[in-house]
Amino acid sequence: MLEKMRDFFENRLDGYDEHMMTNIESASEFYPFTAKALPDTKGCKILDLGCGTGLELESYYSVCPSAKVIGIDLSQAMLSVLGRKFTDKDITLIVGSYFDVPLGKDVFDAAVSVESLHHFTKEEKIPLYTKVHASLKENGYFILTDYFSLSDDEETAHRQNLIALKAAQGICDDEFYHYDTPLTVAHETEALLEAGFSHVEVLSRWGVTYTLKAVK
Numbered sequence: 001m002l003e004k005m006r007d008f009f010e011n012r013l014d015g016y017d018e019h020m021m022t023n024i025e026s027a028s029e030f031y032p033f034t035a036k037a038l039p040d041t042k043g044c045k046i047l048d049l050g051c052g053t054g055l056e057l058e059s060y061y062s063v064c065p066s067a068k069v070i071g072i073d074l075s076q077a078m079l080s081v082l083g084r085k086f087t088d089k090d091i092t093l094i095v096g097s098y099f100d101v102p103l104g105k106d107v108f109d110a111a112v113s114v115e116s117l118h119h120f121t122k123e124e125k126i127p128l129y130t131k132v133h134a135s136l137k138e139n140g141y142f143i144l145t146d147y148f149s150l151s152d153d154e155e156t157a158h159r160q161n162l163i164a165l166k167a168a169q170g171i172c173d174d175e176f177y178h179y180d181t182p183l184t185v186a187h188e189t190e191a192l193l194e195a196g197f198s199h200v201e202v203l204s205r206w207g208v209t210y211t212l213k214a215v216k
Helices: 005-010 016-023 027-037 055-063 076-085 122-135 152-168 185-194
Strands: 045-049 068-073 090-095 108-114 136-147 199-206 209-215
Touching: 005 076, 016 027, 016 055, 027 055, 027 108, 027 136, 027 199, 027 209, 045 055, 045 122, 055 068, 055 076, 055 108, 068 076, 076 090, 108 122, 122 136, 122 185, 136 185, 185 199, 185 209
Parallel strands: 045 068, 045 108, 068 090, 108 136
Antiparallel strands: 136 209, 199 209
């Protein structure tokens, strides 16, 4: 049965960190890699989309302990766990959808998202990425570490499976339900470029997981 996005993660809070680090291939490598791709200048301001329990921040604060982080997540329960981890850090946590939360203009040195954005279509992502682009300072950038479909056919199959499941369960609202529908890297790149980023590059890859860097 499909679950609403917030419910899915809150129902799995116990053991979530252990699951991510032990069951997601190469997680012990891509979290530190992502952290090192972010700015390390003193007091830099970072936007974290779908920050969850802060696994990427555990790595990042070892690189830049003075960073000022704004973290957005649907789950208050997950943010509570994150907050208890970093009581000595300059971090602001916002409960809500990153599609809806205002991000401001020319605010952040960089933005980051890890294993969060593989649930949405290219059309849904472009307005979000447009907001992220506007929120970045000149020469700012967005680091996206996520897993991707390896072909157009695979991407289409994921989306069709979700549509079929929603129909079978009589779901007809516009809320987000948890089901993985990753784009291809090519389509993700198209979404970022259409949102205004000047260029996108692949920084690294671990199987189906990639780290992309989109520069303002």
